[in-house]
Structure formats: structure tokens, C-alpha cells
Amino acid sequence: MNYSHYNTIDFVKDDFFCRWVQNPDKHTNTFWQDFMQNHPEKRTVILEAKSLVKTLGIMQTTPIDEDASLEKIWSGVELEIQLSEKPSYWYRFQWQLAASVLLLIGLGYWINHYQREDRNYEIPQLANYNKEIEFVESQNTSNRPLSITVSDGSEIVLQKNTRIKYPKVFEKNKREVYLVGEAFFKVKRNPQKPFIIYTKKLITQVLGTSFTIKANPNIEEERVIVKTGKVSVLAQKQASDRNHTNPNTIIVTPNQEVVYELSKAKLVKKIVELPQILADSSDNQTFIYRNASLASVFSDLEKAYGIKIVYDSKLYEDCTINGNLSDETMFDKLNSISKITGISYQVIDAQIIISGKGCNY
Amino acid sequence: MLDSFINFINYYILAFNSLHNSDLEIWQSFKKGDKIAFAKIYQLHAKSLLNYGVTLRISSNLSVIEDCLQDLFLELWQSRENLADTDSIKFYLFRALKNKLMRTVKYDFSKSTDEIDETLGGDLFEASIERILIEEESQKERLERLKVAFDGLSQRQREVINLKYYHQFSNAQIAEIMELNYASVGNLIQKALFSLRQSIHISIHLFLLIFSSFIR
Numbered sequence: 364m365n366y367s368h369y370n371t372i373d374f375v376k377d378d379f380f381c382r383w384v385q386n387p388d389k390h391t392n393t394f395w396q397d398f399m400q401n402h403p404e405k406r407t408v409i410l411e412a413k414s415l416v417k418t419l420g421i422m423q424t425t426p427i428d429e430d431a432s433l434e435k436i437w438s439g440v441e442l443e444i445q446l447s448e449k450p451s452y453w454y455r456f457q458w459q460l461a462a463s464v465l466l467l468i469g470l471g472y473w474i475n476h477y478q479r480e481d482r483n484y485e486i487p488q489l490a491n492y493n494k495e496i497e498f499v500e501s502q503n504t505s506n507r508p509l510s511i512t513v514s515d516g517s518e519i520v521l522q523k524n525t526r527i528k529y530p531k532v533f534e535k536n537k538r539e540v541y542l543v544g545e546a547f548f549k550v551k552r553n554p555q556k557p558f559i560i561y562t563k564k565l566i567t568q569v570l571g572t573s574f575t576i577k578a579n580p581n582i583e584e585e586r587v588i589v590k591t592g593k594v595s596v597l598a599q600k601q602a603s604d605r606n607h608t609n610p611n612t613i614i615v616t617p618n619q620e621v622v623y624e625l626s627k628a629k630l631v632k633k634i635v636e637l638p639q640i641l642a643d644s645s646d647n648q649t650f651i652y653r654n655a656s657l658a659s660v661f662s663d664l665e666k667a668y669g670i671k672i673v674y675d676s677k678l679y680e681d682c683t684i685n686g687n688l689s690d691e692t693m694f695d696k697l698n699s700i701s702k703i704t705g706i707s708y709q710v711i712d713a714q715i716i717i718s719g720k721g722c723n724y
Numbered sequence: 725m726l727d728s729f730i731n732f733i734n735y736y737i738l739a740f741n742s743l744h745n746s747d748l749e750i751w752q753s754f755k756k757g758d759k760i761a762f763a764k765i766y767q768l769h770a771k772s773l774l775n776y777g778v779t780l781r782i783s784s785n786l787s788v789i790e791d792c793l794q795d796l797f798l799e800l801w802q803s804r805e806n807l808a809d810t811d812s813i814k815f816y817l818f819r820a821l822k823n824k825l826m827r828t829v830k831y832d833f834s835k836s837t838d839e840i841d842e843t844l845g846g847d848l849f850e851a852s853i854e855r856i857l858i859e860e861e862s863q864k865e866r867l868e869r870l871k872v873a874f875d876g877l878s879q880r881q882r883e884v885i886n887l888k889y890y891h892q893f894s895n896a897q898i899a900e901i902m903e904l905n906y907a908s909v910g911n912l913i914q915k916a917l918f919s920l921r922q923s924i925h926i927s928i929h930l931f932l933l934i935f936s937s938f939i940r
Contacts, residue, residue: 372917376910378894385892415917419889422870425775432790433770439794440766444801626867 367402374412375419384416421626496534502526503544513540517558520547524579543580549573564623565630566597574615588620588635591642596621598630617641617669618693619713632713638668638693650688650696657682657704657722668693674717679706682722747813755804762801769814770797772891773821779886780879782829792824815897818887822901873920881916888913 366374374380383391399406503509503521510520514532521527525544533539538550538558550558552571560567562578564585572592578585587596594615613630615621618638622631640648648663657679661672670693682704688696697708697715706719753761770793777789796817800807810816874882880902887893887901895909904912 372914375917376895376913378896381888381892381894416889418867418870419885420892422867422874423775423779423886423890424871425771425778427774427778427786429771429774432774432786436770436774436790436794436797437766440797440801443794443798447802 371408371412375415381416384413496530498528499531500528516551518549545577547575564599568595585623589615589617634710634713640667641669652684655684660684672715678721748811769817792828796821796824819901877919884912885916
């Protein structure tokens with residue numbers, strides 16, 4: 364088959380391609396990896412087609428109570444057959460056996476499922492989990508936040524229904540804790556001893572900073588929200604190479620958050636809903652402008668909120684801003700600027716991207 | 725106590741599974757009158773068949789589909805000795821269900837307004853960066869919109885997308901289930917994808933952008 368002239372839709376329609384996406388085996392893997400290597404220009408198209416095929420499957424669900432229907436249908440089948448067959452003990456026994464197998468299979472799935480669910484509530488474990496260390500476990504069952512201080516002086520505030528496990532005394536070269544639920548961390552700075560938080564899906568590593576982790580077992584998403592400093596986050600799945608030079612590590616800075624979304628099985632970086640002005644943006648910005656250039660306003664915003672703004676400086680060099688933006692949230696400021704200058708903005712991957720015509724009125 | 729019970733069940737399932745490795749083996753046991761094999765076939769495929777039946781949406785009454793499925797399995801058991809061998813039970817059952825549904829509701833599945841418009845195919849993937857940037861919805865909302873768009877497809881378009889991407893049949897198998905010729909399956913898929921795109925009112929590039937976030 365010559366695939367070199369295929370476009371995205373051609374791939375999406377192709378059986379051999381779909382087999383690779385839906386049920387990959389050695390044969391299809393080898394073929395398509397070779398193909399991508401030999402046709403690097405087709406790589407994007409293939410990745411697009413691959414995700415199309417996947418999503419077209421994912422989006423489909425059965426909008427009814429399947430289990431109830433399936434049970435009803437099966438008992439109907441069973442009854443009809445029993446009625447149509449000669450009433451002998453042997454037949455009846457066979458049916459009971461078949462029915463019990465069906466039940467057992469169902470039960471087995473259910474138990475496996477239940478166990479899997481239950482595992483969510485266990486404290487995540489490390490492969491090289493050191494058994495000689497004495498651990499302390501804290502749990503907050505109350506309705507109020509519970510503040511604890513660990514042996515290095517770092518402070519951890521546990522929200523409701525949150526559990527944490529940590530060594531009574533941290534190891535020499537690292538500070539490791541295990542978390543289920545939501546907690547705010549204020550970590551004492553110590554570059555020699557990185558502070559590492561393991562949750563079900565994420566590994567969060569810091570030197571000294573403050574941030575929140577939301578890893579509730581009954582919510583698919585896990586979230587790390589940074590208040591100060593820098594935090595590196597890695598998905599457990601990608602942590603075979605467990606250090607912060609792993610290329611999958613995401614660095615999160617203040618006013619950003621990283622979300623692990625299960626549906627995508629990957630980390631997504633975002634801007635928090637309500638960015639705060641950073642405490643260390645010392646030059647007390649007023650955000651009151653008279654004939655200020657757009658570039659200078661953007662620069663103020665970048666400094667104040669620590670968020671990168673991407674724009675074409677040439678295109679907007681004639682834009683000027685007049686007005687008082689001091690009482691507005693970051694996004695309100697951006698909205699005001701958009702109204703004044705006629706630009707528009709989008710948030711993509713924790714950056715603000717400016718688009719629209721320039722201002723040579 | 726509970727642990728040993730669970731182990732017992734897992735062992736039991738394991739033992740049962742190893743008895744029936746391939747579709748052909750299960751099918752042959754079933755034809756000989758093995759009720760455990762029959763129960764296993766039901767357990768493996770009834771859920772998919774139900775999904776297919778519901779997706780076709782030939783009747784707003786769920787019991788129509790349920791009755792068809794019940795009859796299908798009942799007839800399967802009663803005529804087991806006369807059935808041909810199959811190496812894909814799933815395909816066999818889908819075809820049988822489709823035939824049954826057609827006969828039951830006398831719906832003309834071949835009635836079609838889906839002929840592909842050749843003029844639409846060409847520039848499907850024209851890039852439009854500005855339009856990508858305009859979108860501010862979350863991925864979740866987009867997936868929801870996609871689901872709504874899927875519901876709005878014509879019956880045959882829904883059917884082909886369901887068989888191809890949810891039940892993962894090959895084009896040749898789909899051609900047989902839907903009683904189309906092989907080339908029409910490809911055309912119908914293309915048409916369905918185009919309709920999906922149109923009904924969510926976004927450029928195809930954004931459409932792809934949605935999808936691209938699901939790469940694993």
C-alpha cells in the first residue's frame with residue numbers, strides 16, 4: 364500500500380491505519396513507525412489522524428442504563444429457553460451453572476473494579492520505598508483545615524478528607540511525602556534536599572516555595588497551583604526516568620497551574636482563574652497610564668503577574684493606552700486594553716497570545 | 725476470608741478463559757450445546773450490540789431494541805446446530821442484529837440522502853490560524869459539543885462512525901453489515917466527518933486541534 368499521498372481523512376478511513384491506532388501490535392507498530400521515519404513530512408498528518416480515530420471512539424457512549432437492560436434481556440432469554448426445553452434436572456442444572464458463571468464473571472469484574480477504586484485511597488508508594496524509615500501519617504477528618512509542621516520546618520495545611528504520609532525524620536538527600544487529597548505546602552528552602560510530593564498521578568518537586576496540590580481520589584484531575592517560587596511537576600506515568608531533567612517535566616511558576624487530565628493522560632499548563640499580583644514585583648505598579656505604549660503596558664503586566672505575553676511588537680508600536688486599570692483583575696485589564704486598542708487575546712498553554720490589527724488609526 | 729473468595733473467583737475466571745481461547749473455540753463449544761460458552765458469548769458481546777442498537781435510534785422505544793436482542797440470542801441458541809463456523813462472533817452477531825432490526829421495524833436503511841458531494845472534499849484541511857485562536861472553550865466543552873454533533877448526524881452517518889470507531893470494524897465488515905459496496909463505506913465516513921465538522925461550526929483545523937489533545 365502506498366500511503367505517501369494520503370491526507371488526514373484518507374488515513375482515518377484506512378483499515379490498516381485504524382488497526383494500528385485501535386489495537387496496535389508489533390506488526391502495525393513497526394510499519395507505522397518506519398513509515399513516519401521515512402516520511403517525516405507525513406508525521407503531523409498521521410498524528411492528527413491518530414487522535415481523530417481515538418476521539419471518534421471516545422466520544423460515543425450508550426445513553427441508557429446498560430446493566431439493567433442486559434440483565435433483563437438475559438433473564439428473558441433464559442426463561443424462554445427453559446420453557447422450550449424438556450423439563451429435566453440435567454437441563455435445569457446446566458442453566459443454573461451458566462447463570463452462576465455469568466454472575467461470577469460479573470462479580471469478578473465488579474470486585475476487580477472495586478479493588479481498583481479502593482486503591483485510589485491508598486497512599487501512593489514509591490518503587491524504591493524505603494522500609495527502614497519510620498513514617499508518620501496524618502489525616503484531616505474535620506471540616507476545618509489542619510496545619511502540620513514536618514521535621515524540616517515546612518508547613519503543610521491539609522484540607523478536609525486529606526491524608527499525608529511522611530518520614531518522622533527526612534532522609535539525608537531528599538524530603539519525600541505521599542499525599543491523597545488537597546493540601547497547601549509552604550516548603551522551607553533547602554537546595555541540597557529537594558522536597559518531593561507523590562500523588563496518584565503526579566510527582567511534584569520543589570526546592571522552597573508555596574503552592575497547593577489537589578489530588579482528590581474521586582476526581583479524575585489532579586492540579587498543582589503555584590503561589591510563590593518554581594515547582595516542577597511530572598506525571599507518574601512518565602516518571603520512569605525519575606529526575607527533574609526528564610523532558611516531560613513541566614515547570615510551574617506563580618499564577619500558573621498544571622492539571623493532569625485523565626482523559627488526555629497528560630499534563631496541561633494553564634493560567635489560574637484569578638491571577639494575583641506577585642508579592643516580589645517590588646516596583647509597586649500603579650497601572651495608571653497616559654499615552655503609554657502598548658509594549659510598556661504589556662511589560663508591566665508581565666512583571667506584575669509573572670505571565671508571558673506574546674505579541675508582534677512591530678505591529679502594535681503605534682498603540683497607546685490612556686486610563687486607570689489599577690482596580691481590575693488581570694483578565695479585566697486585558698479586556699479593557701482589548702476594547703481600547705481593538706486587539707484580542709487568547710490564553711494558550713499558560714501564555715497570553717495577542718492578535719488583531721495594529722493601531723495606526 | 726474475602727480475599728480467598730476473590731482469589732477463588734479470579735482463579736475460576738482465569739480457568740474459564742483459558743478453556744476458550746479463540747472465538748472459534750467458544751463458538752464450537754456453544755454449537756455443541758455448552759451453556760457456559762453461550763453465557764460467555766452474551767457476556768462478551770451483548771453490551772456492544774446494545775450500544776449499536778441504541779445508536780441506530782430506529783425507535784424511541786428502548787424495549788424494541790431489547791426485544792430484538794432477546795430474540796437474537798434465543799434464536800441463536802435454538803438454531804445453534806445449524807450455524808456456520810465463524811472466527812468473529814462479534815461481526816456475526818452485529819450482522820444478525822442488523823437483519824433482525826430491519827425486519828422488525830421495517831425501516832428502510834438503504835434510503836439515503838448521504839451521497840457524497842465531491843465538491844466538499846477538497847479543501848477540508850485548509851489552515852486557519854486566526855480561527856484556532858478565537859476558541860476559548862475548555863476541551864471538555866468541545867467534547868460535549870462533538871457528542872451533540874454526533875447525535876445530529878443522519879442515521880447512516882451515525883451508524884458508520886459507530887461501527888468504525890467505537891466497535892472497530894473494518895471497512896469490508898461495515899460494508900456487509902450496512903449492505904453497501906466497499907467504496908461507499910469510505911465515502912460515507914468522509915461525509916460523516918464533514919457533517920460533524922459543519923455542525924460544530926468550526927474550522928477543520930480547530931476540529932483537529934480538539935482531537936490532537938487526545939493523543940496518548
